[in-house]
Amino acid sequence: MSQTVDRALSILPLLAEGPADLGQVADRLGVHKSTALRLLRTLHEHGLVHRQSDQRYRLGARLFALAQEAVENLDVREIAHPHLVALNEKCGHTVHLAVYEEHEVLYIDKVESRYPVRMYSRIGKPVAITVAAVAKLLLADLSEAERRAVAEKLDYPMYTSRSTPNAPAFLRELEKVGEQGWATDLGGHEESINCVGAPVRGADGRVVAAMSVSAPNVVVTAEELLTLLPLVRRTAEAISRDYSGTGPGNTGNTGNTGNTPQKEASSS
Amino acid sequence: MSQTVDRALSILPLLAEGPADLGQVADRLGVHKSTALRLLRTLHEHGLVHRQSDQRYRLGARLFALAQEAVENLDVREIAHPHLVALNEKCGHTVHLAVYEEHEVLYIDKVESRYPVRMYSRIGKPVAITVAAVAKLLLADLSEAERRAVAEKLDYPMYTSRSTPNAPAFLRELEKVGEQGWATDLGGHEESINCVGAPVRGADGRVVAAMSVSAPNVVVTAEELLTLLPLVRRTAEAISRDYSGTGPGNTGNTGNTGNTPQKEASSS
DNA sequence: CAAGCTGTTGCAAAATATGCAACGGCCATT
DNA sequence: AATGGCCGTTGCATATTTTGCAACAGCTTG
Numbered sequence: 001m002s003q004t005v006d007r008a009l010s011i012l013p014l015l016a017e018g019p020a021d022l023g024q025v026a027d028r029l030g031v032h033k034s035t036a037l038r039l040l041r042t043l044h045e046h047g048l049v050h051r052q053s054d055q056r057y058r059l060g061a062r063l064f065a066l067a068q069e070a071v072e073n074l075d076v077r078e079i080a081h082p083h084l085v086a087l088n089e090k091c092g093h094t095v096h097l098a099v100y101e102e103h104e105v106l107y108i109d110k111v112e113s114r115y116p117v118r119m120y121s122r123i124g125k126p127v128a129i130t131v132a133a134v135a136k137l138l139l140a141d142l143s144e145a146e147r148r149a150v151a152e153k154l155d156y157p158m159y160t161s162r163s164t165p166n167a168p169a170f171l172r173e174l175e176k177v178g179e180q181g182w183a184t185d186l187g188g189h190e191e192s193i194n195c196v197g198a199p200v201r202g203a204d205g206r207v208v209a210a211m212s213v214s215a216p217n218v219v220v221t222a223e224e225l226l227t228l229l230p231l232v233r234r235t236a237e238a239i240s241r242d243y244s245g246t247g248p249g250n251t252g253n254t255g256n257t258g259n260t261p262q263k264e265a266s267s268s
Numbered sequence: 269m270s271q272t273v274d275r276a277l278s279i280l281p282l283l284a285e286g287p288a289d290l291g292q293v294a295d296r297l298g299v300h301k302s303t304a305l306r307l308l309r310t311l312h313e314h315g316l317v318h319r320q321s322d323q324r325y326r327l328g329a330r331l332f333a334l335a336q337e338a339v340e341n342l343d344v345r346e347i348a349h350p351h352l353v354a355l356n357e358k359c360g361h362t363v364h365l366a367v368y369e370e371h372e373v374l375y376i377d378k379v380e381s382r383y384p385v386r387m388y389s390r391i392g393k394p395v396a397i398t399v400a401a402v403a404k405l406l407l408a409d410l411s412e413a414e415r416r417a418v419a420e421k422l423d424y425p426m427y428t429s430r431s432t433p434n435a436p437a438f439l440r441e442l443e444k445v446g447e448q449g450w451a452t453d454l455g456g457h458e459e460s461i462n463c464v465g466a467p468v469r470g471a472d473g474r475v476v477a478a479m480s481v482s483a484p485n486v487v488v489t490a491e492e493l494l495t496l497l498p499l500v501r502r503t504a505e506a507i508s509r510d511y512s513g514t515g516p517g518n519t520g521n522t523g524n525t526g527n528t529p530q531k532e533a534s535s536s
Numbered sequence: 537c538a539a540g541c542t543g544t545t546g547c548a549a550a551a552t553a554t555g556c557a558a559c560g561g562c563c564a565t566t
Numbered sequence: 567a568a569t570g571g572c573c574g575t576t577g578c579a580t581a582t583t584t585t586g587c588a589a590c591a592g593c594t595t596g
Contacts, residue, residue: 002310003583004553005276009314013330016337022574032555037575042270046277050369055574059338061369061394062281067335068393069284070327101318101329112380125336126329271552272584290543300586305544323543 007031008039012059015049019058074099076209077108080200080239084111084211087235091228093215097200098127099208100138103150105129113215130156130164131188133197134210140178141199141207147174160191182233184226185212192217194225198236203244211236275299276307280327283317287324339391342367344477345376348468348507352379352479355503359496361483365468366395367476368406371418373397381483398424398432399456401465402478408446409467409475415442428459450501452494453480460485462493466504471512479504 007029014020014028026036040057043049047062071077077097084095088111097109105127129135139147151167151174164170177183185195197212213232215225275297282288282296294304308325311317315330339345345365352363356379365377373395397403407415419435419442432438445451453463465480481500483493 001306001313002272002276004270004272005307005310006313008270008273008276009310009316012314012334016334016341018341023572033574034556034576035554038269038553039273042273042277045269045274046280047370048277058341059334061372061374063331063338064335064374064391065372065394066280066284066327067332070331073284073286073326102315104329104333106329106332126333291541301543302545302587303585306584 004039007035008043011036011039011043012048012063015057015059019052019056021056025057071108074108076200076239076243079242080209080211081109083235083239083242084109087111087211087213087231088114090231091213093213093219093225093228095211095213096134096197097209097211098132098134098138099210100135100142103153105132105135105138107134108209128157128159128189130154130170131159131185133183133185133195133212136174136177136183136185137197137199137210138207140174140183147171159189160187162186162191163188182229183210183212186222187217194222196225196229196232198229198233199240200236200243201240208243209239211239272307275303276311279304279307279311280316280331283325283327287320287322287326289324293325339376342376344468344507344511347510348477348479349377351503351507351510352377355379355479355481355499356382358499359481361481361487361493361496363479363481364402364465365477365479366400366402366406367478368403368410371421373400373403373406375402376477396425396427396457398422398438399427399453401451401453401463401480404442404445404451404453405465405467405478406475408442408451415439427457428455430454430459431456450497451478451480454490455485462490464493464497464500466497466501467508468504468511469508476511477507479507 010029011025014025020028022033022037022040025040026033029036029039040049044051044057044060047060049057050060051057076099080097084097088095092114094113095111096107098105098107107125107127127135129139139150142150148171151170154167154170156164156166156170158165164173182196182198184197185193187194193214193216195212195214197210199207200209200211202208211232213225213228278297279293282293288296290301290305290308293308294301297304297307308317312319312325312328315328315333317325318328319325344367348365352365356363360382362381363379364375366373366375375391375393375395378391395403397407407418410418416439419438422435422438424432424434424438426433432441450464450466452465453461455462461482461484463480463482465478467475468477468479470476479500481493481496
C-alpha cells in the first residue's frame with residue numbers, strides 16, 4: 001500500500017539472513033543505491049538496523065527489545081505464566097504456551113524442564129506447525145474452511161516416520177483433536193520427544209492459546225506422559241477461567257497505555 | 269531521512285506499549301486517520317503488526333521471528349555457545365553472553381542454571397547497564413570520551429544499596445574493570461545475586477562481547493563464586509581465540525547469504 | 537430510530553522519494 | 567609509489583507517491 005515503507009520493511013527479512021552491504025541490499029530490492037542508503041538510514045535511526053565495524057548492515061538491537069516488550073504485554077501470557085510454573089513444579093517437565101497468528105503458530109512462553117535433558121525451542125520461534133500438539137489445538141479451532149485453506153498451503157516435512165505426512169491426514173487429526181479437546185505429539189517432531197497439550201479458551205469458547213508438556217523418552221515413556229493429561233487439562237481450564245474473567249473474549253490488555261512499566265528486571 | 273518510513277516505524281514502539289486502535293495511532297503520529305491506516309496496512313502485510321479480534325492493532329508475529337533469526341545468525345553467539353554450555357556443565361550456574369550496541373547492552377545467549385533457583389533474564393532483554401558485570405566489561409572498552417558521554421546520559425537506579433550510585437562512581441568502576449580485565453556484580457542488581465564476568469576479544473583486541481556466571485547467595489557465597497574467576501577468564505579467552513580465528517576483527521558471518529538454513533528445530 | 541463513532545475509499549494537490557551523475561575515500565593492483 | 571576500480575555518499579530536477587479531505591458504510595449507543 002505504501003511503496004516506500006514496503007521497500008524499507010523488505011530489508012528486514014533480507015538482513016535476517018545475515019549481514020549485507022549497501023550494494024547487496026540495493027540489488028535485492030531492485031532500487032538505486034542511493035535509495036537503499038536512505039531507507040537503511042531511516043531504519044538505522046529507529047535502531048532496527050545496526051551498522052557493524054565493516055560497514056555492513058545487520059538487524060539492530062531495538063528489534064529484540066520490541067519483540068521482548070510485545071511478548072511481555074500479551075495478556076494471555078501474563079495470566080498463564082504462574083499456572084505454567086505451577087505445572088512445571090508438579091511434573092518437572094518443559095511447559096510451553098503458544099498462540100496462532102497469521103498462519104503461524106509460535107511459542108510465547110516456556111518453563112524449562114527440571115531434568116538435565118532439555119529440548120531446543122525458544123520463545124518467538126515458529127512452531128513445527130504440522131506436528132506440534134499446540135499447533136493442532138490452535139488450528140483445530142478454526143472454521144473448517146480456514147483449516148482446509150491452511151492445511152493445503154503447508155509443507156509436510158517428515159521430521160520422523162511419525163510426522164503428519166500430508167494435508168488429509170492433518171485435517172483428520174485436527175478434527176479428532178477438536179472433538180476430544182486435547183492433543184499429543186508422539187515423536188512426530190523428534191523421535192524421542194513426546195508432548196501432551198490442551199487448549200486455553202476465552203469467554204466465548206474460542207481457543208486463544210494452547211499449552212503443552214513435553215518430555216523425552218529417556219525420562220518418561222509416552223504412556224507415563226499421558227497420565228499427566230488430566231493435570232494438563234485442569235491447568236488449561238484454570239487459565240481459561242482466569243483469562244475469561246479479565247476481558248470479555250478479546251485480547252484487551254490491562255490498560256497500561258502510554259507508559260511502559262518495568263515490572264521485572266534482569267541480571268548479569 | 270524518509271518521512272513515510274519514519275512515521276511507519278514510529279508506530280512500532282507505540283504498539284509495544286500495548287494494543288491501540290486506528291484513531292490512537294493517528295493521533296500520536298500527528299497524521300490523518302487515512303494515512304495511519306495505510307501505514308498500518310503496510311506493516312500488516314509484512315507481519316510486523318497484527319490485527320486482533322477487536323480490530324485493534326498490536327505487534328505481530330514476524331517481529332519475533334525476525335529477532336530470533338537475527339540473534340541466531342550472530343556469529344559471536346554461534347562460536348561462544350558450546351563454550352558457554354561447557355562452562356555451565358562445569359559449574360552448574362547460569363551463564364550469560366551479551367553485546368554492546370547503540371548505547372545498550374543486551375543478552376544474546378543464556379544457559380540456564382542447573383539449580384532449582386533460577387534468575388529472571390531473557391535473551392534480547394536490555395541489561396541493567398549500570399550494575400551488570402557484562403555491561404561494565406563492554407563499556408570499559410570504549411574510548412574515554414565515549415564512556416564519559418554514555419555514563420552521563422544514564423540513569424542510576426538504586427536497585428539495591430550496592431548499586432552504582434552515579435556517573436563518577438560508574439566511570440571509576442569502568443576504569444578498574446578495564447585494567448583488571450574482569451568484572452563483578454555483587455548484589456548490585458538483586459540483593460541476593462552475584463556475578464563474575466570476563467570479556468571476549470576480537471583479533472584486534474577490542475571487546476566484542478562479554479560473558480558472566482551468575483548465582484544466588486543461597487547456592488554459593490560471593491567468595492565461592494569468585495573462585496570460579498580463573499575458569500571464567502579461561503573460557504572467555506578460549507572464545508576469543510575461536511572468534512579471532514574466523515573473521516579478522518569484524519563480525520563477518522559464515523557466508524550463508526541468500527538462503528535461510530534451518531539448522532535446528534523446535535518442538536511442542 | 538437516529539445519532540455518533542470508527543474504519544474505509546476515491547481523488548486532486550502537493551509534498552516526497554527516486555534515479556542520475558559526480559565526488560571522495562579506500563583498498564588492491566600494476 | 568601511482569593508478570585503477572570499488573563502495574558509500576551528496577545535490578538536484580523530475581515525477582511518482584503520499585497526503586489530507588470529504589463522503590460513505592458498518593456498528594454500537596442513546
